[in-house]
Amino acid sequence: MRHTYPCPLRWSDMDAFGHVNNVVFLRYLEEARIDFMHRLATADGNGSFTGGSVVARHEIDYLRPLVHRHEPVTVETWVTKIGAASMTVSYEVKDAEQVYVRASTTVVPFDFAAGRPRRITAEERTVLERYLVDAAEEAFAA
Numbered sequence: 001m002r003h004t005y006p007c008p009l010r011w012s013d014m015d016a017f018g019h020v021n022n023v024v025f026l027r028y029l030e031e032a033r034i035d036f037m038h039r040l041a042t043a044d045g046n047g048s049f050t051g052g053s054v055v056a057r058h059e060i061d062y063l064r065p066l067v068h069r070h071e072p073v074t075v076e077t078w079v080t081k082i083g084a085a086s087m088t089v090s091y092e093v094k095d096a097e098q099v100y101v102r103a104s105t106t107v108v109p110f111d112f113a114a115g116r117p118r119r120i121t122a123e124e125r126t127v128l129e130r131y132l133v134d135a136a137e138e139a140f141a142a
Contacts, residue, residue, distance in 0.1 A: 032075035
């Protein structure tokens, strides 16, 4: 299953070449990831995913330029890996006709009070598994 986030384009997202700047796509991914994690936190009802997290890694493939328009793009988000103390979230930034960006982020749950990473709880793992897409299945779909 994938989480869907409608992401508006802002005029300030454009660069001198008239398309969305490469750095802005990271903001789109962040917005979608926060929306995804917030929905997970409220869906399980036990306070999971509320302690915070940090980004350990981004990978991004820019497939085609995206120019300004009034309609939002869709950012689809899903989980491709769940480790003991990290997860990989994957994305596609797209519309009905094409995919503009494919990306992934390694996210580490973080205990800010203790100042260190923490493990993924059993409850969090259960919720994340609903959005888990096998890497082979993902490669086939691309």
